[in-house]
Amino acid sequence: MNPANRNYLYFAVFASGMTTLAVELTAGRLLGNIFGTSNLVWASIIGLILIYLAAGYFLGGWWADRSPQLWTMYLIMAWGAFLIGLVPLVANPVLRSAANAFDNLQIGILLGAFTGVLVLFSLPVTLLGTVSPFAIRLAIRTPEEAGRVSGRVYAISTLGSFVGTFLPVLVLIPTIGTTMTFIVFSIFLMLVALIGLWLSQGWKMAIRWAWMPIVILLLVIFGMGRGVKATQGQIFETESQYNYIQVLEEDGYRYLRLNEGQGVHSTYHPAELNYYGPWKQFLVAPFFNQPAVTTDNVQSIAIVGLAGGTTARQATEVYGPIPIDGFEIDDRIIEVGEKFFGMNQPNLDALAQDGRWGLEHSSRKYDLIALDAYRPPYIPWHLATREYFQIVHDRLTEEGAIAINVGRAPEDRRLVDALVVTLKAVFPSVYVMDVPETFNSIIYATKQPTTEEYLFTNLFEVTENPDVHPLLIEAMKITALNLKPVSESGTIFTDDLAPIEWITNNMVLRFMLFGDMEILQ
Numbered sequence: 001m002n003p004a005n006r007n008y009l010y011f012a013v014f015a016s017g018m019t020t021l022a023v024e025l026t027a028g029r030l031l032g033n034i035f036g037t038s039n040l041v042w043a044s045i046i047g048l049i050l051i052y053l054a055a056g057y058f059l060g061g062w063w064a065d066r067s068p069q070l071w072t073m074y075l076i077m078a079w080g081a082f083l084i085g086l087v088p089l090v091a092n093p094v095l096r097s098a099a100n101a102f103d104n105l106q107i108g109i110l111l112g113a114f115t116g117v118l119v120l121f122s123l124p125v126t127l128l129g130t131v132s133p134f135a136i137r138l139a140i141r142t143p144e145e146a147g148r149v150s151g152r153v154y155a156i157s158t159l160g161s162f163v164g165t166f167l168p169v170l171v172l173i174p175t176i177g178t179t180m181t182f183i184v185f186s187i188f189l190m191l192v193a194l195i196g197l198w199l200s201q202g203w204k205m206a207i208r209w210a211w212m213p214i215v216i217l218l219l220v221i222f223g224m225g226r227g228v229k230a231t232q233g234q235i236f237e238t239e240s241q242y243n244y245i246q247v248l249e250e251d252g253y254r255y256l257r258l259n260e261g262q263g264v265h266s267t268y269h270p271a272e273l274n275y276y277g278p279w280k281q282f283l284v285a286p287f288f289n290q291p292a293v294t295t296d297n298v299q300s301i302a303i304v305g306l307a308g309g310t311t312a313r314q315a316t317e318v319y320g321p322i323p324i325d326g327f328e329i330d331d332r333i334i335e336v337g338e339k340f341f342g343m344n345q346p347n348l349d350a351l352a353q354d355g356r357w358g359l360e361h362s363s364r365k366y367d368l369i370a371l372d373a374y375r376p377p378y379i380p381w382h383l384a385t386r387e388y389f390q391i392v393h394d395r396l397t398e399e400g401a402i403a404i405n406v407g408r409a410p411e412d413r414r415l416v417d418a419l420v421v422t423l424k425a426v427f428p429s430v431y432v433m434d435v436p437e438t439f440n441s442i443i444y445a446t447k448q449p450t451t452e453e454y455l456f457t458n459l460f461e462v463t464e465n466p467d468v469h470p471l472l473i474e475a476m477k478i479t480a481l482n483l484k485p486v487s488e489s490g491t492i493f494t495d496d497l498a499p500i501e502w503i504t505n506n507m508v509l510r511f512m513l514f515g516d517m518e519i520l521q
Helices: 003-035 039-066 070-103 107-120 122-129 131-139 143-176 178-201 203-208 211-223 279-288 310-319 331-340 355-360 386-395 414-424 452-463 470-481 500-514
Strands: 234-239 244-250 253-258 266-268 301-304 324-327 348-351 366-371 396-407 429-434 440-446
Touching: 003 039, 003 070, 003 107, 003 122, 003 131, 003 143, 003 178, 003 244, 039 070, 039 107, 039 122, 039 131, 039 500, 070 107, 070 122, 070 131, 070 178, 070 211, 107 122, 122 131, 131 143, 143 178, 178 203, 178 211, 234 331, 244 331, 253 331, 266 310, 279 310, 279 366, 279 396, 279 429, 279 440, 279 452, 279 470, 301 310, 301 355, 310 324, 310 366, 310 470, 324 355, 331 348, 355 386, 366 386, 386 396, 386 414, 396 414, 414 429, 414 440, 414 500, 452 470
Parallel strands: 301 324, 301 366, 324 348, 366 396
Antiparallel strands: 234 244, 244 253, 253 266, 396 440, 429 440
């Protein structure tokens, strides 16, 4: 093998490693748009990709011994790249059907679609897995250099994987979408393979297989044009580095849905303020303090999990144009909130920051901190630990309070109970209410020792005050009527040990295995 072919062989290994990891991460988004991004989904994707790669390593070693030729390896690479381009084009119709099935909670169709799409990755990933052992076999000239060549090949492949880890997530998916990300890597690797065929066998061999990228491009041109989903009432969809984002409209109301869509993250109507969900219940938290609390006591608010700004809009109406810091890690969601959900209050500072880092580094103290970043199975563990709640405690004023929205199952309150016990490790007084006709609970905690009677007294006071917004009065009444006993035992979540996934995964598995549809609604 001449030096030019050897050097290009190493570049091909780099390209193959990059594409393999890019396919794995983009597969997570392809499936996550429909089935969510829980660790169960990711475990399935990563586990099967590893099995396919293991099969490829085994097959590649056998194949390389039978046909130790450069053109053989490049042809295998070309077919792997070609099949990568077919994956989203074949999977998208299946996934659109699965999206409709998810809306109607048709479990059989969901599991079939999920399994079918994962199987689609078996051939291309297995073929890509053959590249490294093939390259080692071709690059070794003497037994004495076997270790050195093997190390070099795996190092170069790993460097490619490093690039493939970041390029799709940070650059391509947010700018061109999931399907086109697959297409870009597919055509790139096909071109690498075709150039390799040309270098090793001449231009006639390369021309013979040049139909591959042409077919993929024609399929893209004539087979695309539809979005990720086609949900009734959909007026907008996009993808960010964190989420698939969808906006629906029905009877003048707009709804923000993310990823698989089982849950509404924000609601908006230009002429309505009361959306009969959990959002307005955040506003009650300060009224657990010692009477007589008025709306004037609340001079600053932080919202962790701003989404489309429903709580911020309600808080501005109830408390006036006080400063509100809204922490939302996904800047694309902030853009959607501003465009579709009236999130344009001058007093709202929408910050594209992680809810822990942003709150810890805030220079302001707040009278109310609303935490709306939980929804099973997506519970950011770093926003649910004793250490995080200590940060929240430190960012509150002396009469400050926190309110947390958390999902639950009808007969399973383990997550609520664990969060209550964890909060009790930091706050002197903790309360729980269940939002009627939902599977949401609101957990309240106050920086000062308080009692439930304070809420009832404050409710009587605000009811007699004609200047208090009726939305707040209604929210306080709902809270007072739906208070629940507070757990005295449970697991305290810490930064070192926060087994939240044990609870949420159990909820998901019950849903999948026993059809307990109420759990995830």
